[in-house]
Amino acid sequence: MDFSPSPRAAELTEAVRAFVEAEIAPVERHLHDRAGEVRRHGTGADLWHVPDEVRELQRKARKLGLWNLFLPAEHAGPYAERFGTRDGMGLSNLDYAPVAEATGWSALAPFVFNCNAPDSGNAEVLLRYGSPEQRERWLEPLLDGRIRSAFAMTEPAVASSDATNMQLTAVLDGDEVVLDGRKWWTTGIGHPDCAVLIVMGLSNPDAPGTAGTRWCSSRATHPA
Ligand SMILES: Cc1cc2nc3c(=O)[nH]c(=O)nc-3n(C[C@H](O)[C@H](O)[C@H](O)COP(=O)(O)OP(=O)(O)OC[C@H]3O[C@@H](n4cnc5c(N)ncnc54)[C@H](O)[C@@H]3O)c2cc1C
Numbered sequence: 431m432d433f434s435p436s437p438r439a440a441e442l443t444e445a446v447r448a449f450v451e452a453e454i455a456p457v458e459r460h461l462h463d464r465a466g467e468v469r470r471h472g473t474g475a476d477l478w479h480v481p482d483e484v485r486e487l488q489r490k491a492r493k494l495g496l497w498n499l500f501l502p503a504e505h506a507g508p509y510a511e512r513f514g515t516r517d518g519m520g521l522s523n524l525d526y527a528p529v530a531e532a533t534g535w536s537a538l539a540p541f542v543f544n545c546n547a548p549d550s551g552n553a554e555v556l557l558r559y560g561s562p563e564q565r566e567r568w569l570e571p572l573l574d575g576r577i578r579s580a581f582a583m584t585e586p587a588v589a590s591s592d593a594t595n596m597q598l599t600a601v602l603d604g605d606e607v608v609l610d611g612r613k614w615w616t617t618g619i620g621h622p623d624c625a626v627l628i629v630m631g632l633s634n635p636d637a638p639g640t641a642g643t644r645w646c647s648s649r650a651t652h653p654a
Pocket of ligand 1: 548580581582583584585588589590591592614615616617618
């Protein structure tokens with residue numbers, strides 16, 4: 431198989447690499463140290479505060495089209511163009527791989543390029559399976575960097591890397607889904623901007639394998 435990146439992927443990877451080296455690396459150590467200080471001495475919202483320097487980096491990256499590069503070519507539709515991805519198109523997995531590798535050299539870069547987990551994966555789920563209302567309410571603000579999201583899979587009592595072990599039940603009640611269970615290790619759930627959760631739950635205990643496991647989205651109820 432030929433793993434050579436396309437000319438577009440090579441150009442984007444070079445642009446991302448140059449941005450990480452020229453813009454992020456020089457301030458990252460300082461920002462990391464300051465975040466450590468906040469973790470030691472800060473409380474509540476201090477812990478989640480995004481410094482102005484990081485917001486400025488996001489603005490610069492977006493201006494260069496280095497924004498939402500995770501959007502998949504097949505499903506991005508008009509969103510890549512509407513939300514600032516260079517050339518107005520998503521990337522194939524093969525083309526995104528070297529871009530993601532380049533962002534992986536910096537802990538801050540995925541956030542600066544709005545390509546950070548779990549937001550990117552959650553945005554992809556909303557893109558592919560969300561209703562028009564769900565996309566407008568959660569996908570668009572995620573692609574705009576205005577809200578954050580979380581993915582709630584891991585549970586305390588079961589081996590949670592296996593979706594067939596999910597114990598939390600998701601039962602349809604009229605036009606609502608009632609979730610009953612316990613989750614932990616949910617990255618970013620405490621962020622004040624976290625507005626949407628994707629929850630893995632069991633909707634049909636009698637179905638074989640993963641057929642009984644479903645995800646559903648829900649608005650975070652505890653914002654801090
Ligand atoms: C920094 C951090 C952030 C995280 N963020 C999130 C998050 O945002 N959302 C979230 O839901 N979780 C999150 N997690 C939790 C993490 O994803 C889980 O720890 C992971 O899914 C593994 O689940 P587990 O701890 O239950 O381990 P287990 O599932 O018990 O796995 C332990 C080991 O057993 C193996 N194993 C499991 N099942 C089987 C099987 N049937 N047969 C053979 N081997 C098996 C696994 O491969 C693994 O090696 C986070 C964890 C960390 C450390």
